[in-house]
Amino acid sequence: MPVEQCRAMLVAPGLVLGIGPFTARIRTPIRALAEDVRAIYGAHEVLRDATAVDFDVAVRPSRGLRGYWRPQARFFSDGQEPFHPLPLDQAAPFLEWGLNWCIAAHAHDLLVLHAAVLARGGRALLMPAPSGSGKSTLAAALAHAGWRLYSDELALIDPSSGRVFALDRAANLKNAAIDLVRRRFPKTPLRGIARNTSKGTVALMCPPLEPGAVADASEAVPAWVILPRWIEGAATDLLPIGRAQAFLQLADNAMNYSIHGRRGFEALCRTVADAACFTLIYGDIDEAMAAIARRTGC
Amino acid sequence: MSVLARVPAFDRLFLVRVLDDEAVVFDQTSGDTHLLSAPAVSLLQRLDDGARGRAELEAGSKLPPGEFESLVERLAQLGMIEVCGS
């Protein structure tokens, strides 16, 4: 889509995108954000404006004084404002966080976990972990090694089948991970770079996908669960663990496990049923990649 | 002699899924999920097979002294087993 057309749609009536199993209408008059959206969601399906969407979001600049002095961006979902404004240069990560919030707040038809998910040949690798465990960096590297990045933040699990849905979101990189990706994958576009955020410098790594790739293979069977932990200088150690332990880690990192009750329990049982489960301690990304390749045979 | 037993209506109260030698258990009343260690799983299985006597179960558990006590206490706390007699 030409940039002018994309920008015009984002102003009004909104750009309607297929994002995994969801649809979202995105509106923004912010020019820089329009370019980021085009880069990040370039491979995603554009739907008709007349679609009943899952999420209706907008990012708008603050009015009045805040339009000029330290300008701010505001995020809206269904016209409501769930967050305080952020500096305008964080508009792109704000939109991404906002969409994640929409999924976590509204998608209780699915089990939503805080986990990075990558897929390959219809099989998925789940890495449930809290922030700071290095899962985004690992996900970004794997996305350049033949894995398809579903998301570095959210795993969507179908409670009736235990399968994982694709999302094809950008990876959220912070600080050193940004330099690492720049150095290793200089051709991969980074967007929405913002300094001095509460998390330091952040950037969004566009999913390295061919345009149109998002349309097919929308789900995968969980085949591996890896609990990653980055420790500076640590020797790489990928250790098998019991599926019950992995189950508990998945449940611990779930956003809405308790909402599903018994159904959530049964879904996670199916998720780990045929998965090989490991903990991964690593200090070096190449060693971690090699260990994962050995274990997964990919 | 002290005997142990699964609580009545165990299967209505709890869903247990054995994964490898451990298990996850869903408490249908509270909605909580717990991890059962391998000794806990084997204790519940032996109760299922008809074993009752505490001394016999303790000997069969091969747990160091004290650990069997805390295992029984924990399972009783979770409402999964009952301890009868003194």
Add this chain to the structure above:
Amino acid sequence: MLSEPVAAAGRPRGEVTLPEALPEVLPDALIAALRDPEATRRFDARTWDRTLRQARVAGVTGALALRIEALHPAPALPPAVRRALVSARTLGAKIERDTRCELAVLRPLLAGLGVPVVLLKGAAYVARGLPAARGRIFGDIDLLVPRDALEPVERVLLDAGWAYGPIAAYDAAYYRRWTHELPPLEHPLRGTLIDVHHAIVQERTPSPAARSQMIGEAVPLDAPFAVLQPADMVLHAAVHLFNDGEFDRALRDLLDVDSLVRTFRAEDAGFDRALAARASAMGLAGQVADALHFARYLLGLDPGSDGIAGFVEQHRTRGLVERCFVQGFRPDHETARSFGKTPAHRLLYLRGHYLRMPLLPLSLHLLRKALTGGLHAKGASGP
């Protein structure tokens, strides 16, 4: 684009003739869907989109799900709508489960006090197994106890681990003096909230004798729990709806009234008469008449026998306040907002507070709220 009216969706049709006094016809997609679920079979994608947005903002996706899922044969829904309804039903079921669980914890604690504990609103609907409980999103358990039992109940809950949130001393004083409840108690582990009331409505409307009559005539469940008798339950829902000050959840509260009346009519053919008599006896005829009027007009509640229809026409509010109520029921979303909505909300807020306090403290309280940004902090902080 989204705010263009969709003609097919909104206009109430056919057999329902609206009273002439009605200030305007509501074109909102959500109201049309709630009022006449069959009409959603003709909804196009755009109308469904508006319906979903409005339902989320009004917090009534669960009620919408119940009405749509009752349709036979099942309608074809856009995927986003299907998902949202499943999601709302899942969340509603979770709240019902949690409420049952919490009541099971509270029951032995409160049983020792030897006073009846009347469950109100969501907890009452769950405990009595009423359809109004299904899909209803609520965060707190409301208990009503006799005024002199307030402190013992408070002590038992504090001893069992509940605690007051970080509430400003001024707000705490406001709660005790002018509202009819203790400040909310929160359980630090389970995060459950309990509101203990000693009056079902503000001090100034029904007499203390009427209040204790309501508690005295409550229907006992597992001791010490009880629920208000059917007519009183509707009275309470109606009073909550019109006197609460916070009108944002008005549509949700109206759905409660609608669902309760439907259920109780099916249980008891004489319910309408009992309701009218009770409302008059308690001095709440106006609120009940308004609630029935709007439930009929907005949610398709059957007007009922001539007797209750006459009662409604005799007691319901007309004029400016009625206009404001109609605006107040519209979901606060750009697709449903009309000119004058925000002033209408403001007026209703003032009215709710006027009913609760004498005028001087009212203005002081509003000033304080304006200075401190309100009792309730913003729902979420930045990511």
